[in-house]
Amino acid sequence: MRRIGFLSKLKKEGKLEMVEPSDNVMKSYLAKSGSNTESANILLRSGHLEESVVMAYYSMYHAASAILFGTGIKCENHAAVIIILKEVYGIDNSDISYAKNERIDKQYYVDFEITREEVKSLIRRAERFNSMLMDFASRKTNSRIGEWRKRLEEISG
Numbered sequence: 001m002r003r004i005g006f007l008s009k010l011k012k013e014g015k016l017e018m019v020e021p022s023d024n025v026m027k028s029y030l031a032k033s034g035s036n037t038e039s040a041n042i043l044l045r046s047g048h049l050e051e052s053v054v055m056a057y058y059s060m061y062h063a064a065s066a067i068l069f070g071t072g073i074k075c076e077n078h079a080a081v082i083i084i085l086k087e088v089y090g091i092d093n094s095d096i097s098y099a100k101n102e103r104i105d106k107q108y109y110v111d112f113e114i115t116r117e118e119v120k121s122l123i124r125r126a127e128r129f130n131s132m133l134m135d136f137a138s139r140k141t142n143s144r145i146g147e148w149r150k151r152l153e154e155i156s157g
Contacts, residue, residue, distance in 0.1 A: 007080060007156040015076040021145055026070035026137060033062040033130055040123050049119045050106040056126040057103035060096045063130040070137050071145045073152060088151045095129040
């Protein structure tokens with residue numbers, strides 16, 4: 001699998017590594033996620049649609065990063081975090097993948113149209129995704145953490 005080779009490459013570069021699981025870091029990333037969601041809503045209300053999309057994505061990315069740190073996985077690559085959600089934890093990553101593509105389009109390009117309703121929909125999607133990840137984080141056990149870390153070792157070499 002090409003994705004697995006990508007994870008191996010990141011591991012060799014030191015951008016993907018096992019660390020001590022940290023509930024404190026996990027909680028910090030969840031708080032950052034909540035702040036990003038709040039910012040997305042403020043930006044939406046003030047008509048800054050592109051920036052709202054960016055914050056909605058980052059709310060999802062920080063919630064995903066929380067899951068990783070809570071189980072002792074540190075990753076410095078957005079695409080890899082999204083892959084790990086699916087390949088290690090078995091979490092549907094379609095919402096965050098969609099949001100990442102939207103963020104890239106809105107942040108780096110100018111030839112697009114976006115509506116308030118589309119942004120509102122993305123924020124709601126982010127809120128559901130983040131809620132699901134918070135629930136997932138609340139149900140982790142030491143046994144499951146060991147399984148997830150082993151799975152990452154298996155697929156990243």
